[in-house]
Amino acid sequence: MNQRQNKESWQSRTGLVLAMAGNAVGLGNFLRFPAKAIENGGGSFIIPYLVCFLLIGLPMLFVEWSMGRFGGSRGDHSTPFILNSMGKWPLWKYIGVFGIFTNIAVAAYYCYIESWTLSYVYHSLAGTFQGQSAGQVQDFFNRNTQDPGWPNYFFWIICLALNTWILSRGLSGGVEKVAKIGMPLLILFGIFLAVQGLTLTAGSKGAVNDGLTGFEKLWTPDFSSIWQPGIWLAAAGQIFFTLSVGMGSIQCYASYMKPDDDIALNAMSAGWMNGFVEVVLGGAIVIPIAVGYLGIEGVMDLAGSKWGLGFQTMPYLFQQWGAWLGVFAGCAWFGLLFFAGITSSLAMGTPCMGFLQDEFGWRRSRAALAFGLAVFALGAPTVIWYEYGVFDEFDYWAGDVSLVVFALLETILFAWVFGMKKGWAEITRGADIRVHPAFRFIIQYVTPLMLLIILLGSIGSWVDKIGNSALKAQIAGATDPKTIIFLEETLLFTNISRIGLLCLFAGIAFMVYVAHRKRLGQPDRSGT
Amino acid sequence: MALASNLFMTAFAVYYFRKVLTAGGTNAKQAPGDKDDE
Secondary structure: OOOOOOOOOOOOHHHHHHHHHHHHOOHHHHHHHHHHHHHOOEHHHHHHHHHHHHHHHHHHHHHHHHHHHHHHHOOOOOHHHHHHHHOOOOOHHHHOOHHHHHHHHHHHHHHHHHHHHHHHHHHHHHOOOOOOOHHHHHHHHHHHHHOOOHHHHHHHHHHHHHHHHHHHOOHHHHHHHHHHHHHHHHHHHHHHHHHHHHOOOOOOOOOOOOHHHHHHHHHOEOHHHOOOHHHHHHHHHHHHHHHOOOOOHHHHHHOOOOOOOOOHHHHHHHHHHHHHHHHHHHHHHHHHHHHHHHHHHHHHHHHOOOOHHHHHHHHHHHHOOOHHHHHHHHHHHHHHHHHHHHHHHHHHHHHHHHHHHHHHOOOHHHHHHHHHHHHHHHHHHHHHOHHHOHHHHHHHHHHHHHHHHHHHHHHHHHHHHOOHHHHHHHHHOOOOOOOOOHHHHHHHHHHHHHHHHHHHHHHHHHHHHHOOHHHHHHHHHOOOHHHHHHHHHHHHHHHHHHHHHHHHHHHHHHHHHHHHHHHHOOOOOOOO | OHHHHHHHHHHHHHHHHHHHHHHOOOOOOOOOOHHHOO
């Protein structure tokens, strides 16, 4: 058995589903989805979105839940040895490194965004934004992210410490409790803000448009754009991002289930709950409220900014609702984002902890501290050198590229190496619902093919990115010496970030190698 | 489109979550030592 028996478990089924949904529901549901939808054909975006949800999202959820439960039944709670137990090729365990690497690297910058939400709850309560113009609120955000001062570091450290402490309490005593409190609160805050947004009327509280104007803009279909490949790639990317597939955290959560527990209904419930939060709540808050005050053109200008809309505009807009309602709405909005963020970042900690507990016999608190310190060490450059693009570099390689690569490889392993016959038996064993047989075909053929298309479609941008072609073109075109120095420094930090990420991957791979050697020395544990 | 999309997502989310709540079972490893890990 393991070095030290991993005694983690879920206390209740509802807690497990809420934690899984919390893992999926993140900042992207409220900030990324509305921006992507409005950029990609409005209401018609939902068609490729739903198709990708059915052909990539749900199948990947079935695959990852099954892999996790299968690994858990063998005492494995992280992807290197879950993958190792499903295929004979010795390199599967090193491909499983993605399932730890991605979580640590994403947590490194994600916890920083999470700390912004915490700090904005404080500023909403303290009345920092009262009396500020729209421009001043935007400047506040830009100033704090470009040149962070001690308050930013303070909230970031608080956020890291909170994550570490909750993780040290374990699954049932920490993660599950947070999900049981955070998810209902998130939905309640979301409903409150959605009602406020949709009932906003032009001329009232300084609004220039009805809230429904933004809602209609978001949902008015532009069918002329539906066959553009870019729209389908954007929809597939959003499905990936929103469901947290290809990360390794779902496998880890599912590995703490019993071998005959249902996974089909649980996976469906978590997936659709995430869809509800994203489409229904995510679509009814930011865009209706922002269009109500800024107009459609003002919102379209900001839609390209990944996080900007939520932080740069909402504090100003809430002020127009009066002192008390404005403070409450600010706390509800940023509190909602905080709960969405922390339930995801906690999920990022568990694969690393599961690995350290399983393979090196570490105590839970020690494993949680190791995760916290790793996120601190890797996150510090994303905070300090944010303006040099370190944050974006981590986001691109860990938050986009790694997900697609790992998802494709693990689907091939599940459907073609482990075998669809055994795979389907895993998915349907103990199922509380009938899984439609079409999913068997989809998982074997359609999902890998779609993932391959996404990967091939992305290779061009990876090559450009590796060659720094955009930055080099900017340097070549720049004339101002200060700008040239800044761009050259950005180039340097960009390359250092990549080396850092590669070192992280290599370091985890080395630990997997050490763990494998240790397993070979244990007579009752297969190391192959 | 707005009404259809919103109703569609809400209906499925409520349907499956209700099923989870009514299906019963703890769906968890019964590990008495969980809280004593430290």
